Amino acid sequence: MLDARSGPRKEFDRPDTDSPDLVVDGGRAGEAVGAGALSVEVPGDKSVSHRALLAALLPGAPEVLTVRNANLGGAVRALLPAMRALGVAVDADGGTLTVRRGALPVPQQVRPHPGVTGWPEGVPYLETGGSSAAARLLIGVLAGSGTAAVVDGDEVLRHRPMDWLVDPLAELGADIAYLGEDGCLPVWVKGPVFRPGRTVELRVGSAQARSGVLLAVAAAGLPATVRHPVRSRDHTERMLASFGGVLDEGDHELGWGGGAFTVPEVIDVPADPSLAAYPVAAHLLWGDGGTLRVPGVCLNPTRTGFFEVLRRAGADIAYEYGNGGTEGGRPRGGEPVGTVVVRGGLEQAGPVRVDEPWLLHALIDEVPLLAVVAARLPGTSWIGCAQELRFKETDRLTTTARMAGAFGARVEVAADGLTVRGGAPLRAGVVPGFEDHRIAMAAATLAGCLPGRTTVRGGACHRTSFPDFADVQRAVGARIAKDPL
Structure with missing residues (x-):
């Protein structure tokens, strides 16, 4: 398999019989x-469901957040163990998720990665399965809130690029270390973004990369400008605006003013x-x-x-x-x-x-x-x-x-x-x-x-x-x- 950052994977040899036909x-x-x-x-919507869940980790979020009509597929469920590891309880009733901050003890453990030494002690281990959205958006929220944690995924996700997001977060001051292959999961979010008024430029049009940066500066209350090569899905911008956040959108550019916002008690998807x-x-x-x-x-x-x-x-x-x-x-x-x-x-x-x-x-x-x-x-x-x-x-x-x-x-x-x-x-x-x-x-x-x-x-x-x-x-x-x- 080729380096995820240097080129596409060759003939895909993952077995196609893990799930029933x-x-x-x-x-x-x-x-x-x-x-x-x-x-x-x-x-x-899967993308909106991810963002609605992560809104519970933002400043100004209520102690109990209700997400109605959430997508309960595997990609969204992949985020739930990570949230529980941060002390957030998520209960599902049909398509309604009830999210309670601080309802669970935070486990102080990490999982060893084969062939890798130097894993941190005493920080939560956040497993996101195969969901790139869960991993990337979570990294952004952690980097904004200053919450130390290891973010990891399955073997396929460990070969998908994370430097699209990590590099611009580092420009904003975040301290993030790769614990395995350079540019890929697992990553250790060690320290928060802190440099105000910076302009970062994304190399790709990925909405996940742009959203991860935006969630970081929103969580940190940090003014910043994000330049991006192409307009792609803007669910994070729309959601933050609906919370009362102020964004300034221009041609291939997005400005976040760093002001306060309020996450409502109910989000409809x-x-x-x-x-x-x-x-x-x-x-x-x-x-x-x-x-x-x-x-x-x-x-x-x-x-x-x-x-x-x-x-x-x-x-x-x-x-x-x-x-x-x-x-x-x-x-x-x-x-x-x-x-x-x-x-x-x-x-x-x-x-x-x-x-x-x-x-x-x-x-x-x-x-x-x-x-x-x-x-x-x-x-x-x-x-x-x-x-x-x-x-x-x-x-x-x-x-x-x-x-x-x-x-x-x-x-x-x-x-x-x-x-x-x-x-x-x-x-x-x-x-x-x-x-x-x-x-x-x-x-x-x-x-x-x-x-x-x-x-x-x-x-x-x-x-x-x-x-x-x-x-x-x-x-x-x-x-x-x-x-x-």
Whole structure:
């Protein structure tokens, strides 16, 4: 495996059988075919759920914080052991999380890392599993609050880059040491950011890196300016603004004034647009008429790129604000909400093209899904500006191409994107999921429109972000076998 900071990983050899398989039979269930109108709900947004949980660690947070409609997939649950290790109790009741500060004793222990010496004694060990968002955002909060701790993850996360965040935090004065491979987890957050009025420049457009820096200066009450190369999801900015924080946004620049803010007692999380994309894509791929509605969805323009690209290509996708099943359209967690309305299929659609970095970041999690939809469209599609995908749970450019190729799609990998040549005959069969939830869910969605039976190897890894994936897809007509435990 290559150094995560110097280049993409080579052929991904992680086994794809850790999770049970998903079995999908092609064709839409009879009762859903040509339905006049279907409505389906999807879980809360994963990114907003992470930030809402971490808000409990910020100054001005209440002793008890309630997060409603939280995403309870594996990526969000990965944050819970770390919070407990900081003395924060998190109780789940359905989609509601109750977060209590100081409710648990802080364990004074660390876990040894094979082959590494010099681990600190007497500081909490914070395990974040495979969630890069949990790790990076947590590092930012720790560096801002001056809380010493070791942040670690699983073997895959230990090879994903952390210097995107650690370097700018160091410019602000934070003392952070790598305890394993340089630039990667585990890291020891030793001392806080303290240099006011600094300007830091991020090397990548990662929203996690920008959010980690912003959470650090917010927690420290430290004025700072963050320069970034591309606009990407801005959930942290919106949430802090909803708390009363003052931000000054310019062209590729964000200023934080360092003032006080107040975390409310309740944070409502909107439905996840990245998860809404799967029933939307399934409805379009079947193309058997009718209308699909997905209410309460976060319509933040930094997250709706999948819908926008398909609208440009000719798909009939619209948004309803106001009363469209979204509690009068009031913002949730600082986010605009509405209903995604999809009519018909892809009969009038042509190839898709993603050339702008901001647009890629607005659909970065949906690239595997967009690629398999593009395989069903005429002409040649291009999804570019996507080099960051090489550092996800897998090298998602390579694994997307391999997954789609197993169906017979013609997908070519470039250094920074994918070329998809539509029109190739696609077939059901056994396809790899690579233990990557986005790859597996894209494969299962495409399988629903193909004759015959498809087995997605390790497909139940969808629980990382979308525990109810199979149930939601069945609600719109997919024939997915009962999700194995």
